[in-house]
Amino acid sequence: MNQNWRITAILLLGGSFLLAVSKVPAPERSHWQQDVRYRIVAELDTLAKRLNGDMQIFYQNNSPDTLSSIFLQVPSNAFHDEDNTAMREMKRFSGGSLDFDQNRGYPLTIQSLQFLSIGERTEFPLQAYDFSDTILDLTLPYSLAPGDTLTLGLNFFQDFSAKAAGEESKIPTDFILWFPRLAVYDAEGWHAEPFHFMMQSSDIYSEFADMDIRLTVPGNYIVAASGEVIGGDPGWRRVAVDTALQKDGFEAWHDSTRHALLAQGIAQGTRQVRFKAHTLHDFIWSASPDFLYYEQKIAGKEIHFLYKSKQHSHWLEKMLEQLPPALNYLAEHFGAYPLHQLTVVRASHRNYAVPGMALFQYDSYFELAYEFSSIYFPGLVGTNGVKESWLASGLQVYMGKSFSEKMHGPRGYEMDLAQEDMNWLERQYPLPSLDEVVRNLTHLYNASGQNEPIAKEIYEYHDPIGALFNVYVKSDIFYEMLRYVVGDAAFKQSLRQLVAQYTYMHITEKDLRVTFEEVSGQDLDWFFEQWLRATPTIDYSKGKVKKTKRDDNTWITEVELKRKGDGIMPLDVALELANGEKVVQRWDGRAEETTLIFETIEKPKSVNVDPDDRIMDSNRLNNAKPRLEIRPDLPLLKYIHMPNDAILVLWRPLLGYNGHDSVRFGARARSSYRAFYHNLTLEFMVGTESGEFDGKFAYSHPLSRQRLLNRYHLMVRKNEGRFEADAHLSFNGSKGILSGDSGRHLEIGINYSRLLNDAYTFRDVESDTGTLKFDEWEDANVLVSYLETRAKARLGHLKTEGQLSAEVGLPGGNFKFTKLSSRINAQAQSMGFACTLRGNLATSWGPDRLPLQDKFRAEGATARERFRNDILKTGDALLAFSRRFVEGGGFLRGYTGQPLPAEKYATVNVEIATARSVFLALKPFAFYDTGRIWTTRNGDAFTRSDAGFGISFLGNKLDLFGGNLALFADLSAKLVFPIWISDPLPGEDEGQFRWYFTLGKGL
Secondary structure, eight states, X not given: OTTTXXXXXXXXXXXXXXXXXXXXXXXXXXXOOOEEEEEEEEEEETTTTEEEEEEEXXXXXXXXXXXXXXXXXXXXXXXXXXXXXXXXXXXXXXXXOOOOGGGOOOOEEEEEEEEEEETTBOOOOXXXXXXXXXXXXXXXXXXEOTTOEEEXXXXXXXXXXXXXXXXXXOXXXXXXXXXXXXXXXXXXXXEOOOOOTTOOGGGOOBOOEEEEEEEEEETTOEEEESSEEEESOOSTGGGBOOTTOOHHXXXXXXXXXXXXXXXXXXXXXXXXXXXXXXXXXOOOEEEETTEEEEEEEETTEEEEEXXXXXXXXXXXXXXXXXXXXXXXXXXXXXXXXXXXXXXXXXXXXXXXXXXXXXXXXXXXXXXXXXXXXXXXXIIISEEOXXXXXXXXXXXXXXXXXXXXXXXXXXXXXXXXXXXXXXXXXXXXXXOOOHHHHHHHHHHHHXXXXXXXXXXXXXXXXXXXXXXXXXXXXXXXXHHHHHHHHHOHHHHHHHHHHHHHHSTTSEEOHHHHHHHHHHHHOSOOHHHHHXXXXXOOOBOEEEEEEEEEEOTTSOEEEEEEEEEOSSOOOOEEEEEXXXXXXXXXXEEOOOSSEEEEEEEESSOEEEEEESTTOOSOBSOGGGSSOOEEEEXXXXXXXXXXXXXXXXXXXEEEEEEEXXXXXXXXXXEEEEEEETTTEEEEEEEEEEETTTOOEEEEEEEEEEEETTEEEEEEEEEEEEETTEEEEEEEEEEEEOSSTTOTTXXXXXXXXXXXXXXXXXXXXXXXXXXTTEEEEEESOOSOOEEEEEEEEEEEEEETTEEEEEEEEEEEEOBTBSOOOEEEXXXXXXXXXXXXXXXXXXXEEEEEESSSOOOGGGSEESSSOOHHHHHXXXXXXXXXXXXXXXXXXXXXXXXXXXXXXXXXXXXXXXXXXXXXXXXXXXXXXXXXXXXXXXXXXXXXXXXXXXXXXXXXXXXXXXXXXXXXXXTTOTTTTTEEEEEEEEEEESSOOTTOOSBOXXXXXXEEEOO
């Protein structure tokens, strides 16, 4: 499934591929490009685990400006210095919690640098240069006038002896980002941007250049590169595979070939191969003693395949099957692949390509078209990967998705392969199509409150998820809708014209827009401005439909349409007739309302606005007659299956047990639209012994469609002898979707509760001397207004989070009081451990004492809070319900099950845990809790303390939307052993074995 249905890959795709193209005459342009040539002599020293290189750069200033500096890029050093831009941005985005070692390449050191010529000058004084971050800022000893040339010589090396990405030190097979590259100078000046955190290798904005590369490797190594071989022997023919060989015959041949190569290497010493390539902005190569070689002509081009023996059959077979239709599909959109040859190497670590060579790991249609589409963008047609990364990346996702749909049908993947590794339960889930995944994710992102315009520089997005959504996912939708607006034929013709007109040139968004306008004959400024620089909400609704039969038996259908959102899109309106035929009209969508008139011979049946879901309408429930889709309530189903035109209704039976009802049974139905809209819950349960009937009604919906997590909630329920009604508003905010250290939450509401039957509310406390039974609720009407706010922040290496809660008893209830409680956490990590200090304060005042159900609990949450979190049970309470634990109160964990009611408390908790999981997802921790408790407001206080250890099962929390997403926020599962308490129950010892289990959400 992972290789055929890569939803995750759409969000987290790394590296782009560039393939070679031949030079075509350039059209007249309003700007110019510099002339650049590289000459590199490099040697791979396998004993020293080092690559040594000597390089000459020829540069001709074709600009009208006199240059005083030039800039070289060294992106391989991006993640090797804490002060580098990529590292600083990674820390800013993640709050210091991310360590992306996989991005870290091998550092490149420039040993010497000298000017060989500038114009007519050939002698120069010693020259200092500024090398910081990944940019070498080189001040010229003499200015470079328009039309003049310079030649620069430098010596460099890459050291492979250090461990990379936490792995054993070893020489790489694939060589990417292995030499300095010249930044682009154009009419805007130098584009000397350092390597940013969210950049891929293909995003580096460097000059097109001619390459002359001499590579020296051990004699038994096979070499492949992105240029054409013009000297030396790469060794391909020595390892050419006969695909007719059976397994035993192949293994014997391979063994003898490797021995012969090794002997040749010992005798020969080294092998030098010379490559040339024209007009590239990068050069890559691969070398290994284990390569096998296969050659085949595809679409009239020589395709060279190199791979290792472990992939002898599967990878090559898949490539031979899938590459021909992929190249044909790309040619249909961009024009034929222009070079006569292409080398495809089975990548060892990452995917990447430049003209003439592709490093490729996977074998799905999506990934093939995704990677190879960069043959054209940014391979043939250069794009600025810092300022406009979306331009090429979004097009790659579009090509991958559309090619998958062509080969697999509308779903975009093979269902049988997607379900191949699934268990029985997973097979019951309806799987969305690839396009549905992209659109649903985009809809949710657009309504998250974190939505940003697509057209930003890559470092300006709020966080990595925002960058990935805009650069890849939303930009794919941009191209989908651009095709919808101009039509399929104009879309393909525009792309082909872009490639033909701007080959070996750098383009911008303006060039893209102008070309599409020329081909389609449309003004597209409104489209580009809206979808690239704004965050529009598209919402069109069907109004009244009037059907009239005329005297000649023909029909007139008048369809009222309304634009409710601020976004504008042309939209199709389909009228379905009684005979099944459809009549479609397109409205430009600009007016706030209009009426379309259909004249038909057949009787009209129904109307559907945007029937094919092409315009990213945020609410398709008002586009046609709403429908219900009913399914069993499988875990997390509503987040996986999101029909865009239906209310999803999930149902499930309920079964439970308690001491008063005995067995309880019932049913629950939940509805939702796109998971977060129209969240309705209806539930009932009946006790078999008591005959008690319980039920629940709850409804939640966003306050606006632009912020999913700003919501209103309504709830009424009767459950286990208690009645509760609640209405509240919740507001969530953070600096980004992954801003786990900056989340903010505010909840304000009103709650009413009363006791109906105290048979449910007695609680047993057991000790070695017996059992004490007491009531936690009293028969009273409690009406309160409440406010709760939570916030997270980071102060250097210190993570903090706090909560403040207030409740006020209102007239209409039997108790008038005010409660105020607060918590604050501070956590720091050092030497592999995380230390957490937590303080808890609470007080109350007013004319009345606190009712039993609202008294603070020094050991945990109040009785009413536990009632609202009734899925949380501990110890043997799964049946007896005698002990429940919900994180809260003073958090004196050793006293769980021993109620400590309080009007005030002040406690401190100290916890030391391993910073990372030590086994699977388990994190051990040790704790100490202590504090003062006041059972009455003006009475004496007493001290309670405890200590113990435990295991956390969900230590790595998923902090979406700043840790505020209700489904995942603060989810915890722990097994706790409080082995010592200062004041045990009668008959117990201070130190003895105790335990409980908790599952739920807690600060």
